[in-house]
Structures are given as structure tokens and as C-alpha cells.
Amino acid sequence: MHIQFSRHAKRRLKLYKIAAVVVFDILQEIDLSDGQHQIIRKYVGFEYPIKIVISVRGNEITVITAYPLKRGTKNESSL
Numbered sequence: 709m710h711i712q713f714s715r716h717a718k719r720r721l722k723l724y725k726i727a728a729v730v731v732f733d734i735l736q737e738i739d740l741s742d743g744q745h746q747i748i749r750k751y752v753g754f755e756y757p758i759k760i761v762i763s764v765r766g767n768e769i770t771v772i773t774a775y776p777l778k779r780g781t782k783n784e785s786s787l
Contacts, residue, residue, distance in 0.1 A: 709735075709767055709769060710767055710768050710769065711731075711732065711735060711769045711770075711771065712768070712769070712770050712771070713728065713731075713770075713771045714770060714771065714772050714773070716772065716773055717771040717772060717773050717774055720773050720774055720775050721774055723775075724774075724775050724776055726754075726758065726774060726775075726776075730751055730754075730758065731758075731760055731771060731774055733751075734747060734749050734751065734758065734760060735747075735760070735762070735769065740762070740764045740769070741764065742764050742765060742766065743763075743764060744761070744762070744763050744764075744772075745761070745762050745763075745764065746759065746760070746761050747759070747760045747761075747762070748760075748777055754776060755776070756776040756777055756778050757776070757777045758774060758775070758776060758777070759773075759774065759775055759776070759777040760773075760774045761773045761774070
């Protein structure tokens, strides 16, 4: 599995002080099929759940954006 970050995602990670390792950890525990996905997970050390939007093509994952989800519930979920 090869994970790359869009320029937008890199900027969001830097803005919200989210390490790329956090995104890797969240994506490692999920079995993904081709297409676009929105993942919302609670992660230790963050007050709000992290929302990650990705695009999957074969063995290639592109992280489109990632940010703390401050709206709605603080419960863990996956869409």
C-alpha cells in the first residue's frame, strides 16, 4: 500500500498539527476498496475526531484532506 498526500492535505496537517503518522495509523487498520472514502476516527491526543478523505486506486492511496472534525458528535464512526 502506497500512501501519498495532496498539497491540500499537507497544508491541513501542518495547520492542525496532525502528524502524518496519525493518518498512517488510522489507514493501516482499515480494509479499503477502490473509490473515494471519508473516514472519521477518534485518536489519542486529539480532542476531536480526525476526518480523512481519501481516494483509492489499486494499491495507491491519495489523502485528499485531513482535519479535526469539530462539528457534530465526538463519537467514533466511519462513513
